[in-house]
Amino acid sequence: MYSFKLLSLALLCIVFVSACGISRKSVNYASTENARAIENGMASWYGPNFDGKLTANGEVYDMNGVTAAHRTLPFETILLVENLDNGKTVQVRINDRGPYAKDRIIDLSKGAAERVDMIGPGTARVRLYLLEGDLENSRITDIKVPTYTVQLGSYRDRSQAEKQTADISGSRVEEVSTSGETFYRVYYGTYTDPEDARKEMQRLNNMGFAGFVKQIEN
Known part of the structure; x- marks a missing residue:
C-alpha cells in the first residue's frame, strides 16, 4: 500500500511539472521578449454590426474570436498586440481589412479586445509584434499604406x-x-x-x- 501511494504521488508530480512546462511555453510564445515589433499606434475594435458577415479573406466573422483587421498585412499573419496602457497582450490572426479611420492601425475582434481590456475605452495605444508571417518576401513596402x-x-x-x-x-x-x-x-x-x-x-x-x-x- 505504501509503495502504491508513493507511485501515485510520483505520477501526480510528473503531471504537475508537465502542466507547468506547457503553461510556461504558452506564455513565452505570446511574450514580447522574442517578438519583432513592427508598428505602434491606436487600436479600435468591432463587433455586433459585423458579426456573421464575411471578412475580407472570405471567412465568416466571429466577434468573439481572436482575429483582427489590418490595412496591409497578409492574411493569416499572426500578431501579438500589446495594450501599452495596461501591458496586457493578445495573440491575433489577420483575416480582415481595416480600420479606415486615419488614426487607427488595427481593428481587434470583440474577443481580442476583451483580453486586453479595451472594450470600455473603445481604443487603446498598442504595439504590434510579428509572431508568424513573412514580410521580407512580401510586396508590401510600407505596412501603413495599402497598394x-x-x-x-x-x-x-x-x-x-x-x-x-x-x-x-x-x-x-x-x-x-x-x-x-x-x-x-x-x-x-x-x-x-x-x-x-x-x-x-x-x-x-x-x-x-x-x-x-x-x-x-x-
Missing part, C-alpha cells in the same frame, strides 16, 4: 494569361497560389490611391477590358 492594382483576368493556364497581356499594353502576369491552387492573374498598374486605380479601371473598361480594383495582399 492597389487592376485585375483583368485569372487563369489556370499561363498561356491564356499571357495571351491577354499581349492585347493590353502595360499589363503583367503574376502567379498566385490560393487554397492549394495556382492561378495566373493579369494585373495592370500599382497605385497607393484607390481612386487612381478606379480611374484606370474605368479607362480600361471603356476600351473593352473588364476588370476590378483589388488590394495587393502580399
